[in-house]
Amino acid sequence: MTEIAFSRPYFGPEEEAAAAAAVRSGWVVGGPRLRELEAGFARLGGAAEGIGVSSWTTGGFLLLKELGIGPGDEVIVPSLTFIASVNVIVHVGATPVFADIDPATYNIDPADIEHRITPRTKAILPVDQIGLPCEIDRINEIAARHGLLVIQDAACSIGSRFRGRPVGALARATIFSLHARKLVTTGEGGMILTDDAELAARLRRQRHQGMSLSDFDRHGASPTTFETYPEIGYNFRITDVQAGIGVVQLGRLPEMLALRRRVAERYTAALSNHPWLVPPHVPAHVEPNWQSYQVRLRPEAPLSRNALMEALHAEGVPTRRGVMASHLEAPYRAAAPALPHTEAAAAECLLLPIHPGLDDAAVEAVLAAIDRAFAAAPRR
Ligand SMILES: Cc1ncc(COP(=O)(O)O)c(C=O)c1O
Known part of the structure; x- marks a missing residue:
């Protein structure tokens, strides 16, 4: 009997060629393939903006921080999730508040979310567990009633649909993982989708040390333009080698x-x-x-x-x-x-x-x- 793998990336010669093409081009980070991957994800999810990052975890941290969530704030999250969903809340200094699941779907129970809301609650971070979309309409409705943000942990749900709509633009922001176990993989990686262009611009600057101008824009600029660093940022970049592979993977979704x-x-x-x-x-x-x-x-x-x-x-x-x-x-x-x-x-x-x-x-x-x-x- 041939060996049975639990999970395995679905790679072929096209992914090999895409990685090689990125290497040959010399644009191995911050180049055209990243733009293509971001546009491809945004199109698929029906969102205005895609922001590629080095993992779901770095993207989740950055998103919470840029949405102003920090010390003193509570974020409601299911406990039944990969622990990264919870850790990012702690990374920004906020407090995770656990909600129970609906035992039929394993996703966060909207009724239990309501029970966990306090005056300190700032956001809800529901998870599409095992790739099955959470009850996002009910969660958005609860959030709207209480003035809360909704950030959808779609680490596992690229290509899933909720009431006929693709996961990607069903919340204020959505984050996918491109880790090796995920459907569309680049080994490691993450993708944030949002309709908020201003938030997207901030996230792009922050993933690159707060730099005012991306490498890609600077490269094409004439006359020569110098970047500035108006704020303190991070290195949460995904490479163009990964992005090249990701573009092929998206096409095979x-x-x-x-x-x-x-x-x-x-x-x-x-x-x-x-x-x-x-x-x-x-x-x-x-x-x-x-x-x-x-x-x-x-x-x-x-x-x-x-x-x-x-x-x-x-x-x-x-x-x-x-x-x-x-x-x-x-x-x-x-x-x-x-x-x-x-x-x-x-x-x-x-x-x-x-x-x-x-x-x-x-x-x-x-x-x-x-x-x-x-x-x-x-x-x-
Ligand atoms: C629900 C969920 N959230 C977050 C993550 C973290 O993703 P990453 O490994 O890209 O940081 C995972 C990874 O498995 C996950 O399953």
């Missing part, structure tokens, strides 16, 4: 979405009446990109989540635990409230292999390994 959907549909067909596993629930108004395929063990299952992962590992099927509960990690544990739905999901879920290169034989092998693991389980 429809193909990658279709291939992932095929894997997900086969898993769901096989698991939808499973006695012990619960496949993901997809509400009728959302279209996920199938970034992850998360299944949940029913309480009466004869195997624990970890035992099932071990049994699959022994069969050559790699899995990962489901999305983590950030509030149970050491930096956040002491101050965190009880979040029953989050804690249960974090304990009972696992992720099955999914990526565009996972062929039908591999999918059947995963399903067969699941059957064997349960058949060999001791009866309770």
Whole structure:
């Protein structure tokens, strides 16, 4: 049997050629490929501006800071997310306030957001967990009622749709990750989308040490123009080698979405009446990109989540635990409230292999390994 990968970038000769072309051109950072990638993301997400950064994390930090969020402010965030969503709130000196999830979708529960609002609340940072868009319309409505900002953590949801609209321009600002596990990847990287041109200009300056003029603009300027540094910034740049790869990846997004959907549909067909596993629930108004395929063990299952992962590992099927509960990690544990739905999901879920290169034989092998693991389980 060929080796089954849990996740794998979908790269081909086009990405190799794009990286080589950037190297050959001499524009390896701050050049035309970055412009192209930013424009491509903005078009796809339906936003006016795209700002490429070195990761979701650096982009998230910068965005919160530029939106004026800092010490004394509270930001409501789900605990059931990769811990980066929470860490950036602390990085700007603000306080993360954890909200519980809707156990059906694993996304932040809008009703619980309402319970967590205080006079210090400044923003809501909902996450499109496992690539499934959060209830952004309800969240925007709550935010508007309370005068809060909404920043959508779309690290996992490039290509997903909510009520027919692409993720990208559904909040004040949206951030995608281009990390190796994401659909569109440049190894590392991030992309902020917003309709606010003034905010975009500030973010572009800040990612480059606060410089008044980009390298690209300075390069083309005649007569010679000198940049200034009116404010203190950072180096959060993404390279043009990465951007070149990203442009090709964006072009292949429809193909990658279709291939992932095929894997997900086969898993769901096989698991939808499973006695012990619960496949993901997809509400009728959302279209996920199938970034992850998360299944949940029913309480009466004869195997624990970890035992099932071990049994699959022994069969050559790699899995990962489901999305983590950030509030149970050491930096956040002491101050965190009880979040029953989050804690249960974090304990009972696992992720099955999914990526565009996972062929039908591999999918059947995963399903067969699941059957064997349960058949060999001791009866309770
Ligand atoms: C929901 C979520 N937010 C943020 C991040 C951080 O992204 P990056 O690794 O690009 O900083 C991730 C990465 O996996 C994520 O899944």
